[in-house]
Amino acid sequence: MSKSLMFSVAYLVFSLPLWANEPSALLKTYVGLHKALAEDKVTEAQTLASKAHTQLVTFLKSTSSPSEALKKMRDGAEQISQSKTDLDTRKAFGLYSEGAVGFVKANEKLKTHWELFYCPMVPKGTFGYWVQPQGESLLNPYYGAKMLTCGVKRPW
Known part of the structure; x- marks a missing residue:
């Protein structure tokens, strides 16, 4: 077994239980x-997106089978960091959120x-879902103060 494959397997084995107990860095x-x-x-948000993009690029390079969810998070983070307007x-x-939802949804322990x-x-064509840590008050990231509590909790 190659060293990089052993590292990837060890990383996943030791990291997944941590994700079940607390959110990962991502x-x-x-x-x-x-x-x-x-x-x-x-x-x-744009500054944090730049940080997220760097984290995701690094993580995706270290894995031999990157998930589509993490790729969406990476691409969304890049778009946020380069965006010119609030809209x-x-x-x-x-x-970015579509990726995060997929990432959480794929792991029963995270859910x-x-x-x-x-x-x-x-708006039509925009992914309108997001995830929040369990028990926190609903905060709408799509409209902020304009509609801070607009949203509906959905089942997984």
Whole structure:
């Protein structure tokens, strides 16, 4: 077995149980970005997206079979970090969030620590779902203060 394959297997074996008990670094950055948008701190969200993009690029290079969910998170983070307007930032969050939802959804243990929400007011063509740590008050990242509590909890 090659060293890189052994490293990847060891990383997954030892990391997955940690993800079940607390959010991974990728999801911690997601939460920070989500909260920044809910609080209308777009510049902060763009800075966090740049950090997330770097994390995701590094992680995806280290794995031999990257998931589509993480690729969407990477692409969404890049779009957010390069966005020019508030509207573009929030629209790009849809792609980033689509990846995060897929990432959590693919892991039964993670789902027990995260809740899924949906905003019915997002523009057509924008992914209107997001995840939040279980038990936290609903905060809408797509509209921020304008519609901070607009959203519906959805089952996994």
